[in-house]
Amino acid sequence: MKFKLVASDLDGTLLSSAGEVSVRSRAALAGVQAAGGVVVLITGRPSRMVLPLAKDLGLSGHVICSNGAAIHRLPGGEPEDLRTLSPEVLRRAVPALRSACPDLGLALEWGSGMQAETAYRAAPDSVSDVLEVLDAGHPVLKVMARSARLSPAQLTELINARCGDELHASLSGAPFAEIAARGVHKSAALARLCAGLGIRAGEVLAFGDAPNDLPLLSWAGCGVAVANAVPEVLALAAEVTLSNDEDGVAAVLERLLVAGKIGSGS
Structure with missing residues (x-):
């Protein structure tokens, strides 16, 4: 069986620590496409950052952005x-989270822009409460949350415990x-995309490094962790690469290209 689709995370995986795609990596992605395979960038980054990179890499097909909220x-x-966060859900969840974490700072993100609170990022365009801008009509795909008191991991645990029925x-x-x-x-998101393309999970090769890549590497036919991945990802992956x-x-x-194991056909 060949891998018909290659899905790669960006930060910490395909991108170097300098935030660049190397000449070697560019050539490998081009080789996948030349063999008839599909390359999908799959990342927490918004489309305004991902689409220019995909164009620069000469990719065709699709990209998955905002942790799966946008294809x-x-x-x-x-x-x-687009899988958006509804204003109603946010209006219920945010006060509950603020009561549990008073120094919570939030930023709303949609494909073309974002709006941060002063508690999240001190900037001239920041607002005191992002709930005030929900009626602007932006399709909110992701909310970023910070706290000086809680680590990102502790904050993630708190959010899932308090609001897991509606948020993730x-x-x-x-x-x-x-x-x-x-x-x-x-x-x-990748499962929906593959269903539309007629590609089975077993025909997907996926790369990642962070906790948000765990479901991706579990679902794919072969999940590969880069050596700098977090321990949970290293433990789960079918293979660990450089x-x-x-x-x-x-x-x-x-x-895999040399072995003829990537591309179209069986």
Whole structure:
């Protein structure tokens, strides 16, 4: 069986510590496409950051952004599937979270922009309460949460404990917790995309490094961790490759391409 689709996380996985895609990694991704395989960037980053990178890499097909809340078609970047956080849910959840964590700072994110609170980021355009801007009509895909008192991991645990019926918080390695609608995560989005493409989970090769990649690596036919991944990801992965700074993704792709195990066909 060949892997027909390669899904890779960005930060800490495909991207180097300098935030770049190396020449070697670019060549490996191009090789996957030349063999008839599909490359999907799958990340917590918003589309405004991912679409320019996909264009620069010459990718076709789709990208999955905001931890699975958005699927965009390439090359134009049109949104095909958005799983937004409803204002009603946020108006219920935010006060409950503030009562449990008084120094909570939030930022709303949608594909083309974001709005932060002063408690999240002191900036001229920050507001005192993001709930005040919900009526602006932005399709909120993700909420980022910070606390000086709680670590991102502790904050993630608190959010899931208090609001897990309606929200899902996860960790990407960034210095904040990331909140999405319940049921929204990378593997759910990739499963929907693959169903539309006629690709089975066993035909998917996935790469990751952080806790928010765990469902993705579990779902894929082969989940690969880079050497710099967190212990939970290293323990779960079917294979551990070199680190992101050593072109770990490219190393696996090169080996499988030579073996004829990536591409279209059976």
